Amino acid sequence: MRIVVDLNRCQGYAQCVYLAHEVFRLNGQEALTYEPNPDDERRLQVERAAVACPVQAIVIDRVDGAERGETS
Amino acid sequence: MTLRATVAELVREFRASGRIVIVGASLAGLRAAETLRDEGFTGSLTIIGDEPYEPYDRPPLSKQVLKGWVPADHTKLPRMREVDADWRLGVAATGLDRATKQVRLANGELIPYDRLLIATGTRARQWPNPAEAALHGVHTIRSRDDAAQLQKELAEPPSRVLVIGAGFIGSEVASVCRELGIPVTVVERGAAPLVGALGGVIGEIAAQLQRDHGVDLRCGLGVSSLEGDPGGHVRRAHLSDGSAVDADVVVASLGSIRNVEWLEGSGLAAGFWGVGCDAGGRAFDINGVVTDSVYVAGDVARAPHVLYEYQFLAMEHWDNAVLGAETAAHNMVNLEPHYRPHLLLPGFWSGQFGVNIKSVGVPPFGDEIAFTQGSVAERRFAAAYGRRGRIVAAVTFDHGKWLEYYGKLIEQSGPFPPPPPGWDQPPDMKPMPAEFPDPRVPTAIPDVVLTGHAPSERTAEFRPRRH
Numbered sequence: 001m002r003i004v005v006d007l008n009r010c011q012g013y014a015q016c017v018y019l020a021h022e023v024f025r026l027n028g029q030e031a032l033t034y035e036p037n038p039d040d041e042r043r044l045q046v047e048r049a050a051v052a053c054p055v056q057a058i059v060i061d062r063v064d065g066a067e068r069g070e071t072s
Numbered sequence: 073m074t075l076r077a078t079v080a081e082l083v084r085e086f087r088a089s090g091r092i093v094i095v096g097a098s099l100a101g102l103r104a105a106e107t108l109r110d111e112g113f114t115g116s117l118t119i120i121g122d123e124p125y126e127p128y129d130r131p132p133l134s135k136q137v138l139k140g141w142v143p144a145d146h147t148k149l150p151r152m153r154e155v156d157a158d159w160r161l162g163v164a165a166t167g168l169d170r171a172t173k174q175v176r177l178a179n180g181e182l183i184p185y186d187r188l189l190i191a192t193g194t195r196a197r198q199w200p201n202p203a204e205a206a207l208h209g210v211h212t213i214r215s216r217d218d219a220a221q222l223q224k225e226l227a228e229p230p231s232r233v234l235v236i237g238a239g240f241i242g243s244e245v246a247s248v249c250r251e252l253g254i255p256v257t258v259v260e261r262g263a264a265p266l267v268g269a270l271g272g273v274i275g276e277i278a279a280q281l282q283r284d285h286g287v288d289l290r291c292g293l294g295v296s297s298l299e300g301d302p303g304g305h306v307r308r309a310h311l312s313d314g315s316a317v318d319a320d321v322v323v324a325s326l327g328s329i330r331n332v333e334w335l336e337g338s339g340l341a342a343g344f345w346g347v348g349c350d351a352g353g354r355a356f357d358i359n360g361v362v363t364d365s366v367y368v369a370g371d372v373a374r375a376p377h378v379l380y381e382y383q384f385l386a387m388e389h390w391d392n393a394v395l396g397a398e399t400a401a402h403n404m405v406n407l408e409p410h411y412r413p414h415l416l417l418p419g420f421w422s423g424q425f426g427v428n429i430k431s432v433g434v435p436p437f438g439d440e441i442a443f444t445q446g447s448v449a450e451r452r453f454a455a456a457y458g459r460r461g462r463i464v465a466a467v468t469f470d471h472g473k474w475l476e477y478y479g480k481l482i483e484q485s486g487p488f489p490p491p492p493p494g495w496d497q498p499p500d501m502k503p504m505p506a507e508f509p510d511p512r513v514p515t516a517i518p519d520v521v522l523t524g525h526a527p528s529e530r531t532a533e534f535r536p537r538r539h
Contacts, residue, residue, distance in 0.1 A: 008419045
C-alpha cells in the first residue's frame with residue numbers, strides 16, 4: 001500500500017507512532033518520518049493510525065498500485 | 073440557442089471530449105490529473121514525464137531514504153482515484169507551439185492539446201565544473217535515482233562526506249550523515265545554514281545545532297575545486313580560504329533551477345524565476361496577457377500573492393504543488409465566475425538533527441524577528457517575522473502545534489510583534505533585525521494594504537484545505 005503524510009499538517013501528536021510503529025517513527029520530539037510503501041499486511045494498522053491522527057494528515061491510496069499500461 | 077446555452081454546451085463538450093496534456097509527472101501533475109477526473113473531465117488526458125517512474129514523493133529522499141530505512145522505489149505517491157491517462161514516461165517535453173497547440177517531445181512526437189498544464193518543476197543545480205561534477209562520488213539530490221545512488225555510497229561508508237551548501241537539503245543530508253556516524257563537513261557561502269530561508273538569527277541557532285551534532289561547519293567559505301584520484305573518484309575539495317577537505321562523497325546542494333527551457337519560443341512569460349501566471353494558474357504570455365489554454369502549477373509556477381503585496385511568488389513547497397495543481401485543474405474545466413484562486417499561506421517543514429523545523433508565511437518578506445514562545449537554549453521555540461509592524465511569517469523549532477496560531481495572525485495581517493499566545497513566553501520578546509543576507513531596499517509603498525476579495529478589508533479569504 002502507499003501512503004503519504006502531509007507534514008504541513010502533522011503536529012507531532014505521535015498517535016500514528018503508537019498504532020503502527022513499524023511504519024511511523026519520530027526523529028526527535030516531533031519530526032515524523034515514515035515508510036511510504038508499507039507491506040499490505042500493515043494496512044489495518046495504518047488505517048487505524050490514519051483515523052486516529054488528530055489533524056488527519058495521513059493520506060492512504062484509494063486505488064491499488066499503478067494503472068494498466070501506465071509505464072509504457 | 074442563446075449565447076449562454078451555446079457556451080454551456082461548449083463547456084459540456086470540452087469536459088466530455090476535450091484533450092488535456094499535463095507536462096510533469098510528479099506531485100503537482102498527479103494531483104491535477106486526479107482533480108480533473110474528480111471534476112467530471114472525461115476527455116483524453118496525457119501525462120508527460122522525463123523520468124521513467126510514475127509519480128513519487130521527494131521529501132523522503134533526503135531523510136528516510138538516505139538513512140537506508142526506506143528504499144528509494146518505495147516513495148511512489150498514493151493514488152486518490154484512477155486517472156485513466158495516457159502516460160508518456162521517460163520522455164521529456166522539448167517544445168511548445170501555442171499556434172498549433174502542440175507539445176513536442178524529445179523523441180520527435182507531437183502531442184496536440186486543447187488545454188495544457190505546465191508542471192515541470194525544478195531540477196538540482198549541478199556542481200558548475202562539468203569535469204569535477206562527473207567524478208565518482210559527486211552527487212546532487214533531487215530524483216529517486218540520485219537518492220538511491222547516494223544511499224548506496226553512504227552505506228559503505230565513506231571516510232568523510234562534504235556537503236556544499238547548507239540550505240534545507242544540505243542540512244538534512246548532513247543530519248543523516250551524523251545519524252549514520254559518518255564524519256561530515258558542511259561548507260556554506262553565507263554566514264550560517266538556512267540563512268536564505270530563515271535569516272541570520274535563526275541561522276546562528278541552526279549553526280550551533282549542527283556543531284553540537286559534530287558537523288564540521290564552515291561558513292563564509294566556498295569550494296573552489298574538487299580533486300579526483302587517477303580512478304576518477306573524488307578525494308579532496310579545495311576551499312576559498314586555501315584550505316582543503318579530504319572527502320570521498322561530495323553532495324552539492326546548491327539550490328534548484330526551474331525547468332522552463334522547453335518553453336523557449338512559446339511566447340509565454342517563462343524565465344529564470346518560473347512561469348508567470350495569475351492566482352488561478354493561468355499562464356501569462358510575454359506581454360503579461362493571461363492565456364486561456366495554458367495553466368501552470370507547482371514549483372515552476374510564479375503567481376502574485378495577495379498577502380505579500382502582490383509580489384510574484386514561486387514556492388518549492390509540497391503544499392503549493394498539491395493545492396496549486398487542484399486549483400489549476402479546477403479552472404481548466406470551469407468558466408469564470410467559477411474560477412478559484414490559489415490562495416495558499418505558504419509553509420514548509422524540515423527534519424534535521426532531531427528537530428522539527430516548520431515555517432508559515434514568507435520569512436524573507438520580513439525584516440525583523442521576535443522570539444515569542446519557548447526557549448532557544450532548549451531548541452524548542454516559536455519566532456515571528458515582521459515587516460512594518462505586521463506579522464508576515466513564523467518559524468518553529470519543535471513547536472509545530474503553534475503554527476496555526478501564527479498562521480491565523482498572518483492571514484489577518486495581525487500586528488508585529490504578535491500578541492503573546494499566553495503560554496511559555498521567553499523572557500525577551502523584543503524584535504531584532506532578522507538578518508536576511510540580501511536585505512530588500514525599502515520601497516515607496518507606505519504600508520501593506522491587503523485588498524484580497526474586499527478592498528476595504530485588510531483580510532484575504534483563504535480557501536479551506538480539503539483533504
